[in-house]
Amino acid sequence: MKELITLTAEKDLGRIDKLLGARLTDYSRSQVQQWLKEQLVLVNDVPVKANYKVKKQDLIKIEVPEPQELELIAENIPLEIVYQDEDVAVINKPQGMVVHPSAGHPNGTLVNALLYHLKDLSSINDVVRPGIVHRIDKDTSGLLMIAKNDAAHLSLAQQLKDKTSLRRYVALVHGNIPHDKGVIEAPIGRSKVDRKMQAVVEDGKAAVTHFEVLERFGDYTLIELQLETGRTHQIRVHMAYIGYPVAGDPVYGPKKTLKGQGQFLHAKLLGFKHPRTGEEMVFEAPLPAIFQKTLAQLRKKD
Structure with a gap:
């Protein structure tokens, strides 16, 4: 259809x-x-x-047009594997990489790379999302946890549901946020105007984002964010909603913005309890080079 x-x-x-x-x-x-x-x-x-x-x-x-049937192919795409054992893997996804195949991205995705580099992946999700427990947007960089078997997948997914996993992001946003900390509680759902976008809507799903200011640059602010919930485009929608859209965001931000490779948003810190051993595991990924370069330029101007 x-x-x-x-x-x-x-x-x-x-x-x-x-x-x-x-x-x-x-x-x-x-x-x-x-x-x-x-x-x-x-x-x-x-x-x-x-x-x-x-x-x-x-x-x-x-x-x-009606989508062609997707065929999952293992592809030798460079992949930064931060950690892996028999149950889980942690990947530092680059900007520009889609997490799993879809009608618009049949190949070249993280899943295609995982099939090549990892021996086993969980099978709980549909056929095009083996091992995928959670996602980040194509042009968002940073850490993702991957399940290598179904027991690990169930454990990691439950931790996300129970809000016991740790997910911290760094974002560069437009505007100078006057207060040092804040919490955004606003329900998110599909936009009434554009079905491909998300928006704050009355009948949306509950969404909570915590943020803290790290550095100010006059027209921009560097912030750290922690998610309580994991709604689609949550950080991008919430920051635009309060008037400080993520820099470089082609969908929710202004046309005049910083040049980069998409939005300046990075999944910096990821923590979870190991599904088999119960050990608390925390991983951190440095900001991408384009992000660091942009911050250095802003500091010179400031």
Whole structure:
């Protein structure tokens, strides 16, 4: 069955190919370009070209072709394995890598790399997500725990549910946050305007984000965040909601932002109780080079 995606522009948004490439994160930019060529993208019920400038109140409809059946293939993709034993692995995922295959990303994902580098992966999730206990966005870097068998998967997933695992992030956000600490409690669900986006909505799922200021740079603030819940795009949605969107975020942030490789958001610290031994395990990953370079430039200006 074909999928119909509808978006309503709340303001002028520039070229449609760039807009859809940024918004439709489940699909590749080359797919978006192909849909435009095949006249599957309609604006106000009229096919448009890639350079069409989206205007306020435009109604965009995309008829997504039926997906091809995904075939999981082990791929020799470089992977930073921070830790592994017979039960779990901890991976430092780079920016730009999708966690698992989907219609828009059939290969080149973390799962494809895991199949090559790790001998065993849990089978609890569906066929395209072996070993995956939790996810981070394509352009978010940092630590992920991977389950190598089903018993480990159940244990790690329960720790996430019970909020006993530790997940800390570092983000660079727009604006100068005046207070040193804060807690954001705002329910998150699918946006009423754009089904590919998340938003703070009354009927959303409970979401709680704690943050603490690490450093201020005038127009930007470096913060550390800790999640109580794990909603899709939670940090990005919550920070935009309180008026301090993550720098470099093409979906929830402003057009004028810092140049990087997507949002400046890094899963820095990961902690959990080992599923077999019960040992408390904590891992930390340094900021990516582009993140460190940007901070160094901001410090020079400050």
